Amino acid sequence: MTEAPVVAEVAAASQAPVEAAPVEVPWRHRHLLDLDVLTWPDIERVLVTADAMTEVLARPIAKVPALRGISVTILFYEASTRTRVSFEVAAKNLSADVVNIAAASSSVTKGESLVDTVRTIEALGARMLVMRHDRSGAPYLAAEVFGGSVLNGGDGWHAHPTQGLLDLYTMRAHLPGGSVAGRKVVILGDILHSRVARSNVWSLTAAGADLWLCGPSTLLRGFEAWAARGAAAGRRFQVTSDVDAALRDADVVMALRIQRERMTGGLLPSLREYAARYGLTRERLALARPEAIVMHPGPMNEGVEIAPDVATDPRSVITDQVTNGVAIRMALLYLLAGTLPGRHEPGGAAGR
Amino acid sequence: MTGRRIMTADEIRRAVVRVSHEIVEKHAGTDGLVLVGIQRRGVPLARRLAAAIREHEGAAIPVGALDITFYRDDLSLVAQQPVVKGTDIPFPIDGRTIVLVDDVLYTGRTIRAAMDALVDFGRPEAIRLAVLVDRGHRELPIRADHVGKNVPTSREEIVRVSVEEIDGEDAVTIERVEASVAEPVA
Numbered sequence: 001m002t003e004a005p006v007v008a009e010v011a012a013a014s015q016a017p018v019e020a021a022p023v024e025v026p027w028r029h030r031h032l033l034d035l036d037v038l039t040w041p042d043i044e045r046v047l048v049t050a051d052a053m054t055e056v057l058a059r060p061i062a063k064v065p066a067l068r069g070i071s072v073t074i075l076f077y078e079a080s081t082r083t084r085v086s087f088e089v090a091a092k093n094l095s096a097d098v099v100n101i102a103a104a105s106s107s108v109t110k111g112e113s114l115v116d117t118v119r120t121i122e123a124l125g126a127r128m129l130v131m132r133h134d135r136s137g138a139p140y141l142a143a144e145v146f147g148g149s150v151l152n153g154g155d156g157w158h159a160h161p162t163q164g165l166l167d168l169y170t171m172r173a174h175l176p177g178g179s180v181a182g183r184k185v186v187i188l189g190d191i192l193h194s195r196v197a198r199s200n201v202w203s204l205t206a207a208g209a210d211l212w213l214c215g216p217s218t219l220l221r222g223f224e225a226w227a228a229r230g231a232a233a234g235r236r237f238q239v240t241s242d243v244d245a246a247l248r249d250a251d252v253v254m255a256l257r258i259q260r261e262r263m264t265g266g267l268l269p270s271l272r273e274y275a276a277r278y279g280l281t282r283e284r285l286a287l288a289r290p291e292a293i294v295m296h297p298g299p300m301n302e303g304v305e306i307a308p309d310v311a312t313d314p315r316s317v318i319t320d321q322v323t324n325g326v327a328i329r330m331a332l333l334y335l336l337a338g339t340l341p342g343r344h345e346p347g348g349a350a351g352r
Numbered sequence: 353m354t355g356r357r358i359m360t361a362d363e364i365r366r367a368v369v370r371v372s373h374e375i376v377e378k379h380a381g382t383d384g385l386v387l388v389g390i391q392r393r394g395v396p397l398a399r400r401l402a403a404a405i406r407e408h409e410g411a412a413i414p415v416g417a418l419d420i421t422f423y424r425d426d427l428s429l430v431a432q433q434p435v436v437k438g439t440d441i442p443f444p445i446d447g448r449t450i451v452l453v454d455d456v457l458y459t460g461r462t463i464r465a466a467m468d469a470l471v472d473f474g475r476p477e478a479i480r481l482a483v484l485v486d487r488g489h490r491e492l493p494i495r496a497d498h499v500g501k502n503v504p505t506s507r508e509e510i511v512r513v514s515v516e517e518i519d520g521e522d523a524v525t526i527e528r529v530e531a532s533v534a535e536p537v538a
Binding site: 026027048049051055059061064069335338 | 419421422423427428430432433435436437438439440468469472473474
């Protein structure tokens with residue numbers, strides 16, 4: 001296969017949104033399954049709310065009573081540390097009641113179907129369901145039967161919407177001017193298996209970034225077609241296997257984990273060859289702007305997609321991504337809780 | 353603007369100056385005194401009180417902003433989550449006397465929420481309350497220490513405070529609403 005052609009030419013900042021004061025649009029989404037349905041004002045609302053949550057996290061007592069009495073169930077069918085704990089901390093910081101279910105130790109092992117599990121969780125009082133599943137689309141099925149809100153904590157290769165938002169939030173916090181519009185953002189690595197890359201495409205194109213997806217052509221399959229379609233819809237990004245071209249003058253470089261557990265035969269010659277050709281090393285990073293920031297959604301394979309000294313470089317904001325993840329998830333839990341059924345009782349107007 | 357004007361810009365200015373003197377008098381000075389405005393219109397009012405105190409006492413009083421959204425007792429009742437305006441209390445409150453500042457005192461629920469929020473920041477020596485307008489109809493055992501103007505109202509009326517910094521003019525108006533129209537979220 002030849003080098004992947006650059007399909008979508010980016011007119012820098014052509015989609016640049018007006019990053020004005022918080023837009024007071026009503027929040028209408030009961031579930032968060034992917035970012036494709038969020039408008040730019042929706043995303044702004046999440047980011048502004050996350051700012052308030054960041055302030056809460058800095059308090060001596062980082063806990064507010066906003067979700068008191070609301071039961072949040074966290075159901076993970078796939079291994080996870082940071083996302084599961086991040087959701088749990090976020091829900092607890094909002095005073096929600098949190099129930100954790102690891103599918104490996106639940107009735108799922110006895111053959112219970114996803115739909116039955118979701119119905120059981122609802123019957124036990126859950127109003128919000130945070131879910132991770134190895135099958136793409138599973139949270140959509142859960143949302144069909146669940147009476148409350150479903151938050152997708154990652155489904156197969158498909159979507160990881162809270163990661164897409166926390167990455168955007170982290171970039172805005174570190175880029176001069178607090179905007180990613182027109183900034184060159186490179187996502188480097190195993191794009192094919194990455195729900196993080198897919199969700200970042202939605203959030204970063206909405207924000208007007210000059211987005212480049214880079215990796216071996218075997219790990220970019222399908223993205224050229226998406227870039228061509230996306231350009232027609234005003235969602236512009238580029239796809240390339242030329243790592244030097246991608247990194248040159250980049251403002252943000254995000255390395256993605258090589259997902260060994262999802263690799264099925266022949267996509268990569270070897271991890272060593274991948275590291276040599278696409279690993280984010282200090283030498284490659286020198287192509288980017290001097291003040292460029294380095295990101296990674298974790299967990300990292302140090303020495304494969306990212307060199308250990310790059311991961312700990314002062315320009316690395318990887319631990320900020322983790323902290324910001326809590327603020328973003330608090331913001332989403334808060335916003336979605338506002339759409340839970342049974343809230344629209346009369347006489348609810350606020351007293352002063 | 354519709355509605356009957358019950359305070360003019362001059363009257364608001366005089367009320368702020370009077371309340372600023374009352375605050376200092378009650379506290380017997382300015383040591384350990386801080387002002388915290390409740391979002392949104394309490395914040396510019398707190399800044400004006402601090403400016404007035406600086407003018408007549410020569411002391412700079414710290415001013416913070418408090419958003420009480422996450423502490424509201426009606427979050428499960430309102431149809432939409434309110435937009436959070438942000439909290440900024442960039443000073444320790446332990447051992448200080450906090451004067452909470454808001455535009456209108458009505459049911460007292462906002463002040464209850466504000467006190468819950470403040471104690472998460474530390475243990476103040478005392479919390480006092482200054483408001484521009486007290487319109488009555490308390491639902492909680494809360495009273496203001498300093499009041500710009502007491503205004504008898506009915507529950508069917510809305511008291512609107514406009515401030516230059518947010519609304520482009522200083523005014524307090526009162527208007528009657530149909531019972532079916534819910535009061536907008538404060």
